[in-house]
Amino acid sequence: MKSAKFLLLIAVVFSFSCVLNAQGLYVGTNYHPHDDKNIEKIKSDIQLMKAAGFTVVRMGHLAWDSYEPSEGQFDFGWFDKMMDRMNEAGIKVILDIAVHPAPIWLHKKFPSIDVVSATGNQLYPNHRYMDDAGDPNFQKYALRYTDMLTKRYAKHPALLAFGVDNESGDGPISYSETVRLRFAEWLHKKYGTIEALNKAWATQRWSRRLNQFEEVGLPTEGQKNGAPEKILDFRTFVSAEVNNFLLTVLDKVNTNAPGVLTNTNAWYYSPLKYIDWSEIAYSGKMTREGCGFYPGNSLTTNWGVMNAAFGMSRIQFESTNPFWCSEFTTHNAVPNSIRKSAYASLMYGNQMVCGWTWQSMWGGEEQYLEGMLDWDGMPNRKYEEYKKIATEFNKIGKYFPYKPQPEVGLAFSFSSQIASSAFPEQQENQLQACWNLFYWRNMDANVVEISKSALTYKLLFVPGITVMDDLTANKIREFVKNGGTVVMTSNSAFVDETGKVFSETRPGRLSDVFGIRIANFEETEAYNEISRKSYKGKKLELTYKGKAVDTESTRFDVIEPKGAEVIGSITSLDKDYPIITSNKYGKGRAIYVGLPADASVLNPLLDELIVQLNIKKGPEVPSGVMARQIDKTHFLYLNVSGEAKEIPLKGKSRSILFDKDYNGSFTVAPYEPEFIETK
Numbered sequence: 058m059k060s061a062k063f064l065l066l067i068a069v070v071f072s073f074s075c076v077l078n079a080q081g082l083y084v085g086t087n088y089h090p091h092d093d094k095n096i097e098k099i100k101s102d103i104q105l106m107k108a109a110g111f112t113v114v115r116m117g118h119l120a121w122d123s124y125e126p127s128e129g130q131f132d133f134g135w136f137d138k139m140m141d142r143m144n145e146a147g148i149k150v151i152l153d154i155a156v157h158p159a160p161i162w163l164h165k166k167f168p169s170i171d172v173v174s175a176t177g178n179q180l181y182p183n184h185r186y187m188d189d190a191g192d193p194n195f196q197k198y199a200l201r202y203t204d205m206l207t208k209r210y211a212k213h214p215a216l217l218a219f220g221v222d223n224e225s226g227d228g229p230i231s232y233s234e235t236v237r238l239r240f241a242e243w244l245h246k247k248y249g250t251i252e253a254l255n256k257a258w259a260t261q262r263w264s265r266r267l268n269q270f271e272e273v274g275l276p277t278e279g280q281k282n283g284a285p286e287k288i289l290d291f292r293t294f295v296s297a298e299v300n301n302f303l304l305t306v307l308d309k310v311n312t313n314a315p316g317v318l319t320n321t322n323a324w325y326y327s328p329l330k331y332i333d334w335s336e337i338a339y340s341g342k343m344t345r346e347g348c349g350f351y352p353g354n355s356l357t358t359n360w361g362v363m364n365a366a367f368g369m370s371r372i373q374f375e376s377t378n379p380f381w382c383s384e385f386t387t388h389n390a391v392p393n394s395i396r397k398s399a400y401a402s403l404m405y406g407n408q409m410v411c412g413w414t415w416q417s418m419w420g421g422e423e424q425y426l427e428g429m430l431d432w433d434g435m436p437n438r439k440y441e442e443y444k445k446i447a448t449e450f451n452k453i454g455k456y457f458p459y460k461p462q463p464e465v466g467l468a469f470s471f472s473s474q475i476a477s478s479a480f481p482e483q484q485e486n487q488l489q490a491c492w493n494l495f496y497w498r499n500m501d502a503n504v505v506e507i508s509k510s511a512l513t514y515k516l517l518f519v520p521g522i523t524v525m526d527d528l529t530a531n532k533i534r535e536f537v538k539n540g541g542t543v544v545m546t547s548n549s550a551f552v553d554e555t556g557k558v559f560s561e562t563r564p565g566r567l568s569d570v571f572g573i574r575i576a577n578f579e580e581t582e583a584y585n586e587i588s589r590k591s592y593k594g595k596k597l598e599l600t601y602k603g604k605a606v607d608t609e610s611t612r613f614d615v616i617e618p619k620g621a622e623v624i625g626s627i628t629s630l631d632k633d634y635p636i637i638t639s640n641k642y643g644k645g646r647a648i649y650v651g652l653p654a655d656a657s658v659l660n661p662l663l664d665e666l667i668v669q670l671n672i673k674k675g676p677e678v679p680s681g682v683m684a685r686q687i688d689k690t691h692f693l694y695l696n697v698s699g700e701a702k703e704i705p706l707k708g709k710s711r712s713i714l715f716d717k718d719y720n721g722s723f724t725v726a727p728y729e730p731e732f733i734e735t736k
Contacts, residue, residue, distance in 0.1 A: 300333065367493075553565060589629060
């Protein structure tokens with residue numbers, strides 16, 4: 058009986074701990090005590106952190122050999138003291154499991170871990186991420202290190218979360234012989250027979266037929282590095298190896314530290330490697346998705362903030378857990394721009410602003426990136442700005458993190474990102490163009506992977522989803538059939554899951570849903586030779602429901618309606634060309650736009666759909682103000698312009714941030730936030 062009561066008490070304590078972790082805001086820094094283990098300096102640093110009101114610190118990443126300086130010789134004593142001191146100061150720790158980069162001693166023991174260029178050169182690991190993450194020897198030792206670290210600190214009272222790897226999509230792809238052998242084995246498991254592989258890769262073209270899996274070669278480096286089908290499989294293989302390894306690390310963490318939160322800086326879309334993060338996001342094993350928030354140095358421009366917030370959305374996918382910006386800019390950010398970025402991130406569900414970095418480093422690749430402390434250890438203006446953020450977040454923290462409630466989904470597809478390299482617009486660029494539409498409207502929208510999503514939305518954008526497999530097509534079909542509205546843009550449903558252009562009517566597998574036939578595409582610049590309006594280059598005139606707008610596009614689709622209604626046409630060429638169509642299918646509606654996603658084309662259409670579908674609009678604010686309704690009575694505003702903005706509001710309200718009362722409308726100063734409670 059006592060045992061049962063004890064277990065119940067543990068469950069209640071754990072449940073309460075999760076509630077605490079889910080509510081409130083964290084402000085802190087990335088700290089690298091392995092750079093200088095001088096205990097007096099560490100004491101001084103912690104006092105400065107405490108004085109700034111910091112509640113979290115991230116430590117340990119990129120530092121495997123600080124804990125295992127040589128094979129099997131672990132040194133944790135110095136870090137035990139670090140954890141104890143953080144606990145005494147009331148500062149929680151994200152402890153990174155630094156499985157990248159591998160120590161030099163491991164590279165020396167197993168040269169197969171080294172990255173090999175496509176030309177066959179074995180590359181010395183001169184900088185970070187020069188590791189073949191799929192190498193079995195690398196994974197064996199990385200998991201051993203994970204096991205040691207997580208067992209040691211799983212129950213430490215300072216621990217907030219384990220960080221799992223760092224920037225997993227970064228670093229060069231290896232083209233070694235061991236990679237080729239693993240790729241051949243992966244293909245054998247996927248296709249079963251060499252005949253199936255030959256069919257998938259269309260090897261009859263240019264006499265590339267394979268007689269056995271051992272003959273499989275690797276693509277070369279660059280964008281056009283071989284047959285598209287082969288490239289798609291190879292990049293999927295590379296992604297799968299990284300994801301499978303990360304999932305194995307997460308399983309080890311969950312075994313050794315059940316219930317402990319997990320986080321990472323998920324720069325999966327680095328152009329060097331670019332992996333499919335949706336596999337991790339939808340697994341539910343990463344309990345706090347995260348990234349580095351780097352909007353650049355400007356206060357007066359907003360594109361950097363938009364890009365950084367888009368980065369959050371494309372990492373979060375449909376997770377309803379709080380988001381953690383486990384790295385946040387310092388560097389040479391203009392005064393008040395860090396604070397501006399911090400408030401902007403709250404509107405996308407962020408719970409943590411963890412500055413990169415604490416002190417300007419004395420050596421290494423990033424020694425000229427400036428931190429909150431100068432090279433001599435003296436606090437600078439960025440320290441003071443983070444201190445201000447911590448003070449203000451402490452006032453409003455109990456109302457956060459914000460929980461977005463989107464009614465719109467924006468489709469992402471890793472395979473389409475790889476396949477769309479053949480087009481002027483990659484899939485991620487079309488995705489961001491759609492995301493931007495909702496940024497400007499202060500509305501929530503989720504990035505979704507259709508094949509993994511329940512699609513519980515009123516409106517679904519399918520922007521340049523080049524690869525259309527059966528599962529994705531069927532889910533779109535059912536979504537529309539059951540009453541949903543879908544908007545698809547050009548380059549979508551162009552190739553099947555093997556990367557081959559559909560031999561059936563496009564949009565592949567969905568032509569009946571959209572009620573059209575896409576015949577081909579035309580080059581705008583060439584067609585403008587016969588423009589009725591003497592347009593040049595990529596310029597086009599689009600007329601939507603009687604209103605003409607100018608836009609630009611490298612190409613446009615030639616669309617033949619097969620039951621769909623034409624609601625928009627190109628009207629600047631030799632004749633009118635149908636370019637936006639609408640088709641009723643089941644209880645829903647399928648809209649096709651024969652141009653890449655762009656605000657000039659999509660804004661009028663979206664404004665109508667918001668009204669027609671009764672999609673909840675964002676707060677009513679003037680242009681240049683970001684805003685969210687956090688709950689029934691609380692609103693967050695951020696003036697991202699250089700002019701004071703009047704916020705229209707009826708009745709009485711109170712500023713929790715600045716401790717003052719309002720009666721009716723109020724003004725937000727340039728580049729300033731406001732957080733109010735209505736009465």
